[in-house]
Amino acid sequence: MVQKVWSRGANQTLSLLASDVPTDVLQKMYVTMVKIRKFEEKVAELLCTREELTTPCHLYIGQEAVATGVCTNLKKDDWVFSTHRSHGHFIAKGGDLKSLMAELYCKKTGCSKGRGGSMHVAAANIGLPGSSAIVGGTIPIAVGTALAFSMQQNDSVAVAFFGDGAVSEGILYEALNFAALKKLPVIFVCENNLYCTHLPVVECLSDTNIYRKPKVFGVSSLRIDGNNIIEVYETAKEAVGNARSGKGPTLIECMTYRWLGHVGPYDDLDKGLRTKEEVDRWMRRDPIQRLEKFLLKQRIMSEKEMDKIRRDISEEIEQAVNFAKKSPHPDEENLLREVFKTT
Amino acid sequence: MRKISFAEAINEALHQIIAKYDKAFLIGQGVTSPWYVGSTTVGLVQKFGPDRIIDTPTSENGITGVALGAALAGMHPILCFPRMDFMHYAMDQIANHIANWYFMFGGQLSAPVTIWAIINRGGEQAAQHSQALQAVFTHIPGLKVVLPSTPYDAKGLLCAAVQDENPVMYIDDRWLYQQIGEVPEKLYSVPIGKGVVRRKGEDVTIVATSYMVHEAMKAAESLDKNQVDAEVIDLLSLKPLDEGLLFASVKKTGRLVIADGGWKTCGISAEISARIIESDLFKMLKAPVIRVTLPDAPAPASKVLEKVYYPNAEKIARAVNKILEK
Numbered sequence: 052m053v054q055k056v057w058s059r060g061a062n063q064t065l066s067l068l069a070s071d072v073p074t075d076v077l078q079k080m081y082v083t084m085v086k087i088r089k090f091e092e093k094v095a096e097l098l099c100t101r102e103e104l105t106t107p108c109h110l111y112i113g114q115e116a117v118a119t120g121v122c123t124n125l126k127k128d129d130w131v132f133s134t135h136r137s138h139g140h141f142i143a144k145g146g147d148l149k150s151l152m153a154e155l156y157c158k159k160t161g162c163s164k165g166r167g168g169s170m171h172v173a174a175a176n177i178g179l180p181g182s183s184a185i186v187g188g189t190i191p192i193a194v195g196t197a198l199a200f201s202m203q204q205n206d207s208v209a210v211a212f213f214g215d216g217a218v219s220e221g222i223l224y225e226a227l228n229f230a231a232l233k234k235l236p237v238i239f240v241c242e243n244n245l246y247c248t249h250l251p252v253v254e255c256l257s258d259t260n261i262y263r264k265p266k267v268f269g270v271s272s273l274r275i276d277g278n279n280i281i282e283v284y285e286t287a288k289e290a291v292g293n294a295r296s297g298k299g300p301t302l303i304e305c306m307t308y309r310w311l312g313h314v315g316p317y318d319d320l321d322k323g324l325r326t327k328e329e330v331d332r333w334m335r336r337d338p339i340q341r342l343e344k345f346l347l348k349q350r351i352m353s354e355k356e357m358d359k360i361r362r363d364i365s366e367e368i369e370q371a372v373n374f375a376k377k378s379p380h381p382d383e384e385n386l387l388r389e390v391f392k393t394t
Numbered sequence: 395m396r397k398i399s400f401a402e403a404i405n406e407a408l409h410q411i412i413a414k415y416d417k418a419f420l421i422g423q424g425v426t427s428p429w430y431v432g433s434t435t436v437g438l439v440q441k442f443g444p445d446r447i448i449d450t451p452t453s454e455n456g457i458t459g460v461a462l463g464a465a466l467a468g469m470h471p472i473l474c475f476p477r478m479d480f481m482h483y484a485m486d487q488i489a490n491h492i493a494n495w496y497f498m499f500g501g502q503l504s505a506p507v508t509i510w511a512i513i514n515r516g517g518e519q520a521a522q523h524s525q526a527l528q529a530v531f532t533h534i535p536g537l538k539v540v541l542p543s544t545p546y547d548a549k550g551l552l553c554a555a556v557q558d559e560n561p562v563m564y565i566d567d568r569w570l571y572q573q574i575g576e577v578p579e580k581l582y583s584v585p586i587g588k589g590v591v592r593r594k595g596e597d598v599t600i601v602a603t604s605y606m607v608h609e610a611m612k613a614a615e616s617l618d619k620n621q622v623d624a625e626v627i628d629l630l631s632l633k634p635l636d637e638g639l640l641f642a643s644v645k646k647t648g649r650l651v652i653a654d655g656g657w658k659t660c661g662i663s664a665e666i667s668a669r670i671i672e673s674d675l676f677k678m679l680k681a682p683v684i685r686v687t688l689p690d691a692p693a694p695a696s697k698v699l700e701k702v703y704y705p706n707a708e709k710i711a712r713a714v715n716k717i718l719e720k
Contacts, residue, residue, distance in 0.1 A: 130467070132463075161500070162499075162500065163498065163499045163500040163502075164500030164501065165500075166497060166498055166499070166500055167498050167499055167500065171498045171499060173499035173500070173502050173503075174502075175499075175502040175503050180466050180499075180502070180503050181466075181495060181498075181499050181502075181503070183490070183491060185486060185490050185491070188459075188486065188487075188490060188491055189459075189491075190459070191455070191456040191457070191458070191459025191460050191462075191463065191487065192459045192460075192462050192463035192466070192487075192491065193463060194456075194459070194460050194463060195459060195460035195461060195462055195463020195464040195465075195466075195467075196463035196464065196466060196467045197463070198460055198463065198464050199463065199464040199466075199467035199468060199469045200467060202419070202445065202446075202464070202469065203467070203468070203469075209463070221455070222455055222456055222459070222486070225451075225453035225455060225456025225457070226456050226459070226460075228451060228453065228456075229450070229451065229453060229456055229457065229460060232451070388501075389496060389497050389500070389501040390496075390497050390535050390536055391496070391536070391538070391560045392496055392501070392504040392559040392560055394559060
């Protein structure tokens with residue numbers, strides 16, 4: 052795989068690689084990214100009211116291209132494992148907005164029946180078996196799923212999404228070693244949003260070149276512009292193809308940025324954790340705007356079509372909110388059910 | 395019936411389970427070693443190959459996550475820890491992930507991992523090669539916990555654990571490996587959550603698990619010479635706990651000595667004692683409950699100290715005599 056090294060001065064327009072991506076795929080990815088963005092904006096709005104939606108939410112605004120570019124390359128039978136920042140992965144994998152919103156309201160109709168909340172969403176039927184709030188927690192689990200896929204001799208792959216915070220967890224290295232040792236069909240997607248909760252990555256890692264670390268395990272790895280949907284899509288395509296054809300694991304370090312704070316609906320600027328200049332700089336690299344510009348320039352989509360997509364998605368999200376609000380709370384008598392599975 | 399050792403019973407169970415169930419496989423440190431887990435895995439890798447008998451690097455937490463991921467994808471892994479002490483490394487995957495998975499995601503996927511945890515102590519091995527952590531795991535919701543004490547249960551409970559759709563901690567003790575007992579040749583299951591009466595008696599109930607069952611039996615035999623008729627209950631499972639069997643025995647005898655190979659504070663003996671005290675049996679007790687456990691101290695290396703440290707038949711008999719004086 053070609054080594055691509057991202058830099059701060061990276062060109063803000065999308066690369067010509069796009070000519071290789073079918074237009075229907077570009078359109079589909081646009082819809083997914085807008086869906087994630089609008090969903091998260093709605094959640095932020097609802098969180099601000101502090102009324103019904105009170106489960107801690109770690110919002111994905113700004114990182115939409117990563118989940119979208121990776122998951123667009125996956126089949127239903129490929130499994131992705133998510134983190135506390137789970138909504139984007141859920142939507143990109145094709146999860147139902149109603150069951151997601153209902154879970155954020157901790158309602159009985161939520162994807163996890165109101166037991167998981169924002170940090171523990173799952174939709175096993177579409178290949179999202181779970182998301183963990185323990186940093187790095189799902190990385191070895193994805194490796195184990197890849198082991199099962201290879202034992203079952205099917206061609207499915209597993210994906211572990213995690214942040215730069217997981218790079219300071221030992222579990223990542225145990226997982227990389229075992230995945231490489233057994234040449235398993237797993238893709239490690241590190242979303243480097245430059246902050247581990249409140250702490251800048253430079254204060255967490257002695258060497259912030261995350262993409263270099265897997266090389267000592269013999270795992271292919273590269274750093275890409277995670278705000279460039281086409282670059283994410285093309286890179287993930289190659290990694291998924293390699294995993295499927297028995298060539299083993301890849302780690303993709305996606306440079307990106309979360310527009311909001313670690314948790315909740317606010318940007319944290321008042322807390323002095325980062326500067327407005329930094330946030331503005333990254334907002335200018337908005338992955339959705341960049342794709343919009345490209346689609347318009349290439350005449351793949353018109354403003355009118357984009358407007359319609361945005362309106363339809365807003366409508367779908369309103370329906371999801373109404374569904375969540377109207378849904379019943381979990382039954383108290385069911386609290387102790389499903390601690391164990393009974394056959 | 396044919397008699398074999400406890401270690402042979404585990405080995406036979408593994409051979410038969412892995413042959414019978416496509417979903418089953420063995421993974422963990424030492425599973426292809428001729429000595430690391432005693433003789434329990436002899437011949438497995440030769441028969442099933444390295445794809446189903448997976449010896450692993452010492453990445454306890456990582457490999458536990460791997461077992462979970464495989465279980466979610468439809469497999470029934472048997473995850474081996476050659477010493478319980480090493481499982482502290484794996485607590486995140488066991489407590490945060492395996493135990494919570496079924497409940498936390500609304501019952502979508504369960505995590506049928508059999509966690510085979512081996513207590514391996516004595517022989518001056520000291521504090522990090524000695525721990526019996528059954529109480530730690532029994533405390534965590536979502537894990538079943540079983541402790542066989544005989545070759546028969548060693549085979550039957552292992553089979554039941556692998557067939558269960560939930561995570562099961564299967565805890566055995568290397569001190570049991572030479573025990574000889576009757577074991578059917580065919581594959582069978584011993585139900586999880588059911589205890590057995592190992593010895594009927596009228597004067598006092600001694601409740602125990604695992605290796606302590608044998609010490610309790612020895613104590614009961616020595617007490618018998620002094621006309622003390624002790625009943626010995628082997629719980630076999632700590633979660634679910636066979637309360638019915640325990641309560642019926644204590645109701646009959648009115649006296650309870652709890653023998654556990656773990657530590658005293660917040661240990662299994664504390665839980666069993668609390669269950670009795672919370673129930674109506676409290677009023678029927680003829681004397682306060684006595685616990686025979688490890689002291690609240692790490693395991694020492696010195697064999698002189700080991701002799702004092704570990705509970706045994708003599709200490710159980712002393713407890714019984716004391717409870718009868720009240």
